[in-house]
Amino acid sequence: MSTRDTQVKRVYAWQNVIRHEFSEISEAVIPHLIKAACEYSEIQVPRLRYNVNMSSMAHYRPGEHKITLPGSAGSWSHRTDTVLHEVAHAVHRCRPDREEHETHGPEFMYIYLDLLDQFTDHEFFALVKDARIHCIEVADKLTTN
Numbered sequence: 001m002s003t004r005d006t007q008v009k010r011v012y013a014w015q016n017v018i019r020h021e022f023s024e025i026s027e028a029v030i031p032h033l034i035k036a037a038c039e040y041s042e043i044q045v046p047r048l049r050y051n052v053n054m055s056s057m058a059h060y061r062p063g064e065h066k067i068t069l070p071g072s073a074g075s076w077s078h079r080t081d082t083v084l085h086e087v088a089h090a091v092h093r094c095r096p097d098r099e100e101h102e103t104h105g106p107e108f109m110y111i112y113l114d115l116l117d118q119f120t121d122h123e124f125f126a127l128v129k130d131a132r133i134h135c136i137e138v139a140d141k142l143t144t145n
Helices: 008-021 030-041 080-093 106-119 124-133
Strands: 047-051 059-061 066-070
Touching (some): 066 080, 080 106
Antiparallel strands (some): 059 066
């Protein structure tokens, strides 16, 4: 199992660069986006929790199959890219080969960029090209076991 997450800083830095390209969405829309992305990815929809006491990190907890977002409307966490980032973690952790890959590794990035392609007006190959310009590895395809 890989315990290192070698490109996490580059992924977050890149997301900060492109964040302005994604729209803010309301708390009413977020569960629908998560459901649609999970149905597209053929995984069970994770529980969603808003934490009003949380100010920084959105996160996915695989043991609970739960996405937690900061509860303040208007925050960066209520943007399409952030919500799909957390869904990508859920999809990635539901894969049979999940233990072989880094949390923000090339396979995760493939899943994340595929979700951005499907649920925003961004095109997969343009996202891959831009991520790679920022030294982020993206898998060429996902393998199946």
